[in-house]
Amino acid sequence: MIEAAIFVIFPLCLAFAAFSDLFTMAIPNRISVILLGTFVAVALASELAIGEIGLHISAAALVFAVCFCLFAANVMGGGDAKLLSASAIWFGLNASLAGFLLYVSVAGGLLTLLVxxxxxxxxxxxxxxxxxxxxxxxxxxxPYGIAIALGGFAAYPSSPLMQATLAQLP
Structure with a gap:
């Protein structure tokens, strides 16, 4: 059951956010709430160490702090900031977060040029x-939610939860 949540919830939420942003230029708050809540449930159920959970929360807090500054400077939308922060918690404070942010940046630049x-x-x-x-x-x-989704899809296989889940499969 936990494996199903790890494989499905994160990508599904990102896909929904991308489509919502494309067609309405808004990302519903419930998507970020679902991402955060599901991560907490999955982390506790998969018995991640408290220190490891702390690193994941730290990643989300760090990304949120930067996004808040960008939002305050009117450079980033609020939905994008919340989605990026809620996605960052799934990667933790490690190299997979850097990869995720790099993918999001590249996808965002290409998306901006296309738009x-x-x-x-x-x-x-x-x-x-x-x-x-x-x-x-x-x-x-x-609609930067599209770039966040594309970056998430590209980086998710290297995330700690996905790697741990894949290692447990027969």
Missing amino acids: LFLRRQEDRILAAGIPVPRLLLTAKKI
Whole structure:
């Protein structure tokens, strides 16, 4: 049962956040709450050491502190900050967190370039009838939840919980 939660909850939440951000330019708070709550339940059920859980919580707190500053400077949206922090708890304070953040940064840069390109081509896209979410073309922000999801998908196999789960499989 714990293995199923480890394999399914994190990717499913990220996918839902990405689609929500793409179509509504918002990430529901419940996704971040589910990620945090599920991590705590999984960590306790998988008998992670208290010190290890502390490192995971420290990772989330550190990412949240940086994201809070970016949010206060109006550089990052609140939903993105909460999702990135809630995702960071699944990686812990180790190399897998650095990999996750690197993947998110690269995906975010590419996403930003793509969205800016699409916005410059708005007239052509609309004239051709290409199905692109209208908010993607008209909003003044980037749906960074997509980049967080892509970074999470890329880095998740190297996360401590996933590695421990894979090591226990026959």
